[in-house]
Amino acid sequence: MARVLLIDDEPVFYKMVEHALKPQGYELEYARSGLDGLRAAGEFEPEIIIVDVKLPDLDGYDVVQRLRSTPRFRNTPIIFLTSQADLPNKLKGFEVGADDFLAKPFQPEELLARIGILVRKSETLRSALPAGPTREPATVLALHSLRGGVGCTSLAVNLAIACHQLWEKPTLLIDADMTAGQVALMLNTSPARTFDDLTNRHSSEIDDDIIRKITSKHNSGINFIASPSSPVADDSFADDLWVELLNRLQETYDFIIIDTGHNFGNIAIHMLNQATTILQVIAPEMASIRSSINALELYHLLGYPSEKIKPVLNQTLAVAGIKQAQIEKVLKLPVSFSLPYAPNEFIRAINFGQPVILQNPEIASTELLEEMAYDLSGESLKAIPPSSPSVVWKRVTQKLAAKK
Ligand SMILES: Nc1ncnc2c1ncn2[C@@H]1O[C@H](COP(=O)(O)OP(=O)(O)OP(=O)(O)O)[C@@H](O)[C@H]1O
Numbered sequence: 422m423a424r425v426l427l428i429d430d431e432p433v434f435y436k437m438v439e440h441a442l443k444p445q446g447y448e449l450e451y452a453r454s455g456l457d458g459l460r461a462a463g464e465f466e467p468e469i470i471i472v473d474v475k476l477p478d479l480d481g482y483d484v485v486q487r488l489r490s491t492p493r494f495r496n497t498p499i500i501f502l503t504s505q506a507d508l509p510n511k512l513k514g515f516e517v518g519a520d521d522f523l524a525k526p527f528q529p530e531e532l533l534a535r536i537g538i539l540v541r542k543s544e545t546l547r548s549a550l551p552a553g554p555t556r557e558p559a560t561v562l563a564l565h566s567l568r569g570g571v572g573c574t575s576l577a578v579n580l581a582i583a584c585h586q587l588w589e590k591p592t593l594l595i596d597a598d599m600t601a602g603q604v605a606l607m608l609n610t611s612p613a614r615t616f617d618d619l620t621n622r623h624s625s626e627i628d629d630d631i632i633r634k635i636t637s638k639h640n641s642g643i644n645f646i647a648s649p650s651s652p653v654a655d656d657s658f659a660d661d662l663w664v665e666l667l668n669r670l671q672e673t674y675d676f677i678i679i680d681t682g683h684n685f686g687n688i689a690i691h692m693l694n695q696a697t698t699i700l701q702v703i704a705p706e707m708a709s710i711r712s713s714i715n716a717l718e719l720y721h722l723l724g725y726p727s728e729k730i731k732p733v734l735n736q737t738l739a740v741a742g743i744k745q746a747q748i749e750k751v752l753k754l755p756v757s758f759s760l761p762y763a764p765n766e767f768i769r770a771i772n773f774g775q776p777v778i779l780q781n782p783e784i785a786s787t788e789l790l791e792e793m794a795y796d797l798s799g800e801s802l803k804a805i806p807p808s809s810p811s812v813v814w815k816r817v818t819q820k821l822a823a824k825k
């Protein structure tokens with residue numbers, strides 16, 4: 422029999438629902454708040470969800486909206502249980518994605534009948550439709566700048582570790598700077614596995630074995646693909662290789678962070694095409710701003726939607742550079758993230774191969790990098806709290822809740 426989740430803060434309704442459903446063989450799980458309900462949905466994988474509108478933290482509409490934003494619960498039947506089943510409330514409920522309403526107080530027979538109808542409908546739908554994706558799509562972040570020395574590699578390394586620490590999900594860092602990649606150095610490794618193994622290969626050769634041959638592990642828990650051992654031209658790689666490779670990697674990893682290099686070569690364009698978000702890194706000086714304007718124009722010509730591009734202002738200069746407001750004015754775009762000047766930490770990180778985020782958990786840069794990683798994570802991932810949240814997840818979400 423189907424698994425049913427009831428999200429309601431009044432125990433009396435749990436008793437009523439239990440009394441109606443248990444004898445029929447339904448498995449029932451109960452949560453008393455919106456957030457607990459989301460957490461329970463993640464663990465219990467219900468086939469039917471019954472939600473009260475008034476809850477102590479998130480209201481029922483928020484809960485349904487968050488559930489509907491995830492592939493797992495896009496089609497799960499949801500019934501609103503409410504004492505306010507008037508027309509405006511019903512319309513609002515249907516708008517966020519509820520399938521049915523039941524006014525409190527209700528007759529157990531009516532609840533059973535409605536659940537029965539929804540179960541049958543969803544079974545018919547499931548057998549008629551091809552199975553949709555139940556896995557969340559991977560978050561692909563490409564760090565890019567046409568000017569070198571603005572912090573692309575430092576940010577890529579730290580963001581990858583931040584994403585991994587936050588969600589504890591498979592994370593891959595790709596060094597796509599094929600001429601002067603520094604990711605391996607910043608991770609204090611000299612890997613035997615690099616992109617070298619992909620040169621002169623055909624896209625049909627991309628399989629798990631090849632991917633294993635080019636991927637290294639770092640003791641922070643992330644995996645990475647290092648740039649070639651010596652500079653390699655873009656045309657040493659087959660063009661269609663990159664689409665195949667990135668598609669495969671997105672099946673394995675929840676997060677892929679790419680240090681894209683400082684050009685618009687063939688490889689960079691493939692990486693940028695597949696990115697969920699392009700982080701355009703800018704230092705507060707004229708040459709960097711000018712190259713960012715050029716990059717933004719090219720993104721536009723490549724047809725990238727504006728919400729895919731997020732400028733990151735990185736204070737790499739000891740002197741006060743051009744102000745953020747002025748930069749935003751010339752870019753005609755708000756800066757999405759701004760990182761402070763922290764020369765000692767970033768230089769030490771490079772010289773000893775110890776990323777800032779691992780060495781300096783208490784400094785402002787680390788805090789901001791963690792918040793940035795959370796902000797850039799997929800909405801469907803953020804919608805449902807993890808069943809055993811990481812230390813970083815707790816820290817970031819507590820801070821965000823306090824800000825609200
Ligand atoms: N927020 C910061 N504060 C102070 N120094 C920084 C900061 N971010 C990066 N740096 C320093 O700036 C320099 C360039 O950083 P990084 O190598 O990450 O940039 P890049 O854009 O990848 O450069 P390239 O690819 O051209 O070598 C490094 O010395 C790094 O320590």
Ligand SMILES: [Mg+2]
Nearest residue numbers: 573574598603
């Ligand atoms: Mg670099």
